[in-house]
Amino acid sequence: MSVRDITEDDEGKKVVDARGETVGRVVDVEHGTAHVDPDPGVTDTVMSKLGWGDSDEDTYPLQEASIAEVTDDEIRLDDL
Template structure:
Protein backbone atom coordinates (compact mmCIF):
# COMPACT_ATOMS: atom_id res chain seq x y z
CA UNK A 1 0.00 0.00 0.00
CA UNK A 2 0.99 3.63 -0.23
CA UNK A 3 3.48 4.53 2.48
CA UNK A 4 3.54 8.26 1.75
CA UNK A 5 -0.05 8.87 2.88
CA UNK A 6 -0.38 12.00 5.02
CA UNK A 7 -3.93 12.38 6.28
CA UNK A 8 -5.08 15.76 7.61
CA UNK A 9 -8.27 17.39 8.86
CA UNK A 10 -9.08 18.20 5.22
CA UNK A 11 -9.76 14.47 4.74
CA UNK A 12 -12.59 14.50 7.30
CA UNK A 13 -15.93 13.72 5.69
CA UNK A 14 -14.45 11.78 2.78
CA UNK A 15 -15.98 8.44 1.95
CA UNK A 16 -13.85 5.34 2.44
CA UNK A 17 -14.24 2.75 -0.32
CA UNK A 18 -12.91 -0.75 -0.82
CA UNK A 19 -10.86 -1.70 -3.88
CA UNK A 20 -14.11 -2.44 -5.75
CA UNK A 21 -15.50 1.04 -5.14
CA UNK A 22 -18.08 0.02 -2.50
CA UNK A 23 -18.42 2.57 0.28
CA UNK A 24 -17.56 1.12 3.68
CA UNK A 25 -17.78 4.31 5.73
CA UNK A 26 -16.83 7.97 6.12
CA UNK A 27 -13.93 9.67 7.85
CA UNK A 28 -15.32 11.13 11.07
CA UNK A 29 -12.05 12.59 12.32
CA UNK A 30 -8.35 12.73 11.58
CA UNK A 31 -6.18 12.86 14.67
CA UNK A 32 -2.41 12.58 14.70
CA UNK A 33 -2.43 11.66 11.01
CA UNK A 34 -4.78 8.71 11.56
CA UNK A 35 -8.31 8.57 10.17
CA UNK A 36 -11.17 7.42 12.34
CA UNK A 37 -13.98 5.96 10.24
CA UNK A 38 -17.69 5.66 10.95
CA UNK A 39 -18.59 2.40 9.18
CA UNK A 40 -21.55 2.22 6.84
CA UNK A 41 -24.36 0.21 8.50
CA UNK A 42 -24.26 -2.26 5.60
CA UNK A 43 -20.56 -3.09 5.84
CA UNK A 44 -20.07 -6.77 6.53
CA UNK A 45 -18.56 -8.22 9.68
CA UNK A 46 -15.95 -9.87 7.44
CA UNK A 47 -14.74 -6.51 6.12
CA UNK A 48 -14.75 -5.06 9.63
CA UNK A 49 -12.69 -8.00 10.85
CA UNK A 50 -10.15 -7.63 8.03
CA UNK A 51 -9.71 -3.98 8.99
CA UNK A 52 -9.19 -4.93 12.63
CA UNK A 53 -12.42 -3.23 13.70
CA UNK A 54 -14.17 -4.80 16.66
CA UNK A 55 -17.64 -4.39 18.10
CA UNK A 56 -20.26 -2.40 16.22
CA UNK A 57 -21.03 -0.63 19.50
CA UNK A 58 -18.22 1.82 18.80
CA UNK A 59 -18.98 4.98 16.81
CA UNK A 60 -15.76 5.05 14.82
CA UNK A 61 -12.68 2.94 14.22
CA UNK A 62 -9.06 3.80 13.44
CA UNK A 63 -8.00 3.11 9.87
CA UNK A 64 -4.53 1.59 9.59
CA UNK A 65 -2.67 3.45 6.85
CA UNK A 66 -1.34 0.10 5.59
CA UNK A 67 -4.85 -0.55 4.23
CA UNK A 68 -4.93 2.72 2.25
CA UNK A 69 -4.12 2.53 -1.45
CA UNK A 70 -4.83 6.14 -2.44
CA UNK A 71 -6.40 9.40 -1.33
CA UNK A 72 -8.25 11.67 -3.77
CA UNK A 73 -10.23 14.87 -3.35
CA UNK A 74 -13.38 12.82 -2.75
CA UNK A 75 -12.41 9.51 -1.22
CA UNK A 76 -9.93 7.24 0.51
CA UNK A 77 -9.56 4.02 -1.46
CA UNK A 78 -8.39 0.87 0.27
CA UNK A 79 -6.28 -1.82 -1.32
CA UNK A 80 -7.17 -5.48 -1.27
CA UNK A 81 -8.26 -6.71 2.12
Protein backbone atom coordinates in the same frame (compact mmCIF):
# COMPACT_ATOMS: atom_id res chain seq x y z
CA MET B 1 -1.81 6.38 -7.15
CA SER B 2 -1.24 8.79 -4.33
CA VAL B 3 -0.69 7.69 -0.75
CA ARG B 4 -0.02 10.53 1.66
CA ASP B 5 -0.47 11.50 5.26
CA ILE B 6 -4.05 11.86 6.42
CA THR B 7 -4.94 15.38 7.60
CA GLU B 8 -7.99 17.22 8.87
CA ASP B 9 -8.67 18.15 5.23
CA ASP B 10 -9.67 14.50 4.71
CA GLU B 11 -12.55 14.69 7.20
CA GLY B 12 -15.85 14.02 5.45
CA LYS B 13 -14.35 11.90 2.68
CA LYS B 14 -15.91 8.55 1.96
CA VAL B 15 -13.82 5.43 2.45
CA VAL B 16 -14.19 2.84 -0.30
CA ASP B 17 -12.87 -0.68 -0.77
CA ALA B 18 -10.87 -1.82 -3.80
CA ARG B 19 -14.13 -2.44 -5.72
CA GLY B 20 -15.34 1.11 -5.07
CA GLU B 21 -17.98 0.13 -2.52
CA THR B 22 -18.39 2.58 0.35
CA VAL B 23 -17.36 1.17 3.73
CA GLY B 24 -17.71 4.39 5.71
CA ARG B 25 -16.86 8.06 6.05
CA VAL B 26 -13.99 9.85 7.80
CA VAL B 27 -15.47 11.77 10.71
CA ASP B 28 -12.31 12.78 12.54
CA VAL B 29 -8.54 12.85 12.12
CA GLU B 30 -6.27 12.66 15.16
CA HIS B 31 -2.47 12.61 14.87
CA GLY B 32 -2.64 11.51 11.22
CA THR B 33 -5.10 8.68 11.84
CA ALA B 34 -8.51 8.79 10.18
CA HIS B 35 -11.42 7.70 12.35
CA VAL B 36 -14.18 6.17 10.26
CA ASP B 37 -17.91 5.88 10.90
CA PRO B 38 -18.69 2.59 9.15
CA ASP B 39 -21.50 2.29 6.64
CA PRO B 40 -24.34 0.29 8.22
CA GLY B 41 -24.09 -2.20 5.33
CA VAL B 42 -20.44 -3.10 6.00
CA THR B 43 -20.17 -6.80 6.74
CA ASP B 44 -18.48 -8.27 9.79
CA THR B 45 -15.93 -9.87 7.45
CA VAL B 46 -14.83 -6.50 6.04
CA MET B 47 -14.76 -4.98 9.52
CA SER B 48 -12.63 -7.88 10.75
CA LYS B 49 -10.13 -7.50 7.89
CA LEU B 50 -9.78 -3.81 8.77
CA GLY B 51 -9.15 -4.69 12.41
CA TRP B 52 -12.48 -3.22 13.47
CA GLY B 53 -13.57 -5.89 15.94
CA ASP B 54 -16.54 -5.72 18.23
CA SER B 55 -16.47 -2.38 19.95
CA ASP B 56 -18.88 -0.04 21.62
CA GLU B 57 -17.32 2.88 19.80
CA ASP B 58 -19.06 4.70 16.98
CA THR B 59 -15.89 5.19 14.94
CA TYR B 60 -12.87 3.04 14.12
CA PRO B 61 -9.27 4.00 13.35
CA LEU B 62 -8.14 3.41 9.78
CA GLN B 63 -4.73 1.79 9.66
CA GLU B 64 -2.30 3.44 7.25
CA ALA B 65 -1.31 0.02 5.86
CA SER B 66 -4.90 -0.46 4.62
CA ILE B 67 -4.84 2.67 2.44
CA ALA B 68 -4.07 2.29 -1.26
CA GLU B 69 -4.85 5.83 -2.40
CA VAL B 70 -6.09 9.18 -1.16
CA THR B 71 -7.86 11.36 -3.72
CA ASP B 72 -9.68 14.68 -3.52
CA ASP B 73 -12.97 12.84 -2.93
CA GLU B 74 -12.22 9.56 -1.19
CA ILE B 75 -9.82 7.22 0.56
CA ARG B 76 -9.46 3.95 -1.34
CA LEU B 77 -8.42 0.85 0.56
CA ASP B 78 -6.14 -1.95 -0.55
CA ASP B 79 -7.79 -5.16 -1.65
CA LEU B 80 -9.11 -6.79 1.50
